[in-house]
Amino acid sequence: xxxxxxxxxxxxxxxxxxxxxxxxxxxxxxxxxxxxxxxxxxxxxxxxxxxxxxxxxxxxxxxxxxxxxxxxxxxxxxxxxxxxxxxxxxxxxxxxxxxxxxxxxxxxxxxxx
Amino acid sequence: xxxxxxxxxxxxxxxxxxxxxxxxxxxxxxxxxxxxxxxxxxxxxxxxxxxxxxxxxxxxxxxxxxxxxxxxxxxxxxxxxxxxxxxxxxxxxxxxxxxxxxxxxxxxxx
Numbered sequence: 001x002x003x004x005x006x007x008x009x010x011x012x013x014x015x016x017x018x019x020x021x022x023x024x025x026x027x028x029x030x031x032x033x034x035x036x037x038x039x040x041x042x043x044x045x046x047x048x049x050x051x052x053x054x055x056x057x058x059x060x061x062x063x064x065x066x067x068x069x070x071x072x073x074x075x076x077x078x079x080x081x082x083x084x085x086x087x088x089x090x091x092x093x094x095x096x097x098x099x100x101x102x103x104x105x106x107x108x109x110x111x112x113x
Numbered sequence: 114x115x116x117x118x119x120x121x122x123x124x125x126x127x128x129x130x131x132x133x134x135x136x137x138x139x140x141x142x143x144x145x146x147x148x149x150x151x152x153x154x155x156x157x158x159x160x161x162x163x164x165x166x167x168x169x170x171x172x173x174x175x176x177x178x179x180x181x182x183x184x185x186x187x188x189x190x191x192x193x194x195x196x197x198x199x200x201x202x203x204x205x206x207x208x209x210x211x212x213x214x215x216x217x218x219x220x221x222x223x
Binding site: 004031033035040041042043044045048050055056059091095099100101102103104105106107 | 117144146148154155156157158161200202204208209210211212213214215216
């Protein structure tokens with residue numbers, strides 16, 4: 001079946017612009033995670049949803065970052081007033097209820113110029 | 114915070130065995146994971162250990178010692194397609210959010 005999809009795959013933004021990154025999880029998956037991966041590093045946790053509830057947003061680096069999952073399926077990560085340090089790959093992962101295996105999407109590579 | 118350490122790079126010959134070590138110090142423990150990530154692609158799940166011991170899955174095996182805060186991933190009969198980054202990750206809480214190490218880049222040479 002279809003895996004996790006993310007769009008756009010690549011995004012170039014000028015510093016100060018707002019961006020929105022979309023994640024389509026595997027159908028029926030309850031849990032959804034966002035991670036940020038800088039070049040040459042492992043992914044860093046940003047936020048976690050269970051259905052439409054955002055249960056953990058402790059990893060969001062600043063109040064410029066906002067995530068939502070209004071209907072418990074598609075999720076959007078929004079970054080306001082982008083800065084150069086926001087340049088990274090943003091990964092989305094989903095998993096069925098209460099299981100350990102996360103399925104990752106291909107990521108969105110964000111470059112802020 | 115979470116501290117997860119693994120070597121930066123390893124090189125091995127096709128057909129050989131490579132062992133990637135991972136040590137961790139985390140605020141809680143709900144399992145240790147290994148993921149494979151090819152350049153420019155999504156991480157893919159390899160293994161999950163929550164109890165001490167060895168888990169074997171084909172050419173890949175993963176070992177955990179909770180008392181030592183230590184794990185390794187063993188790759189046997191290396192193939193060129195195994196050239197990738199291998200990420201060690203720990204879930205410190207029961208919601209399975211992951212804390213990752215920086216990854217070990219394995220290069221397989223002919």
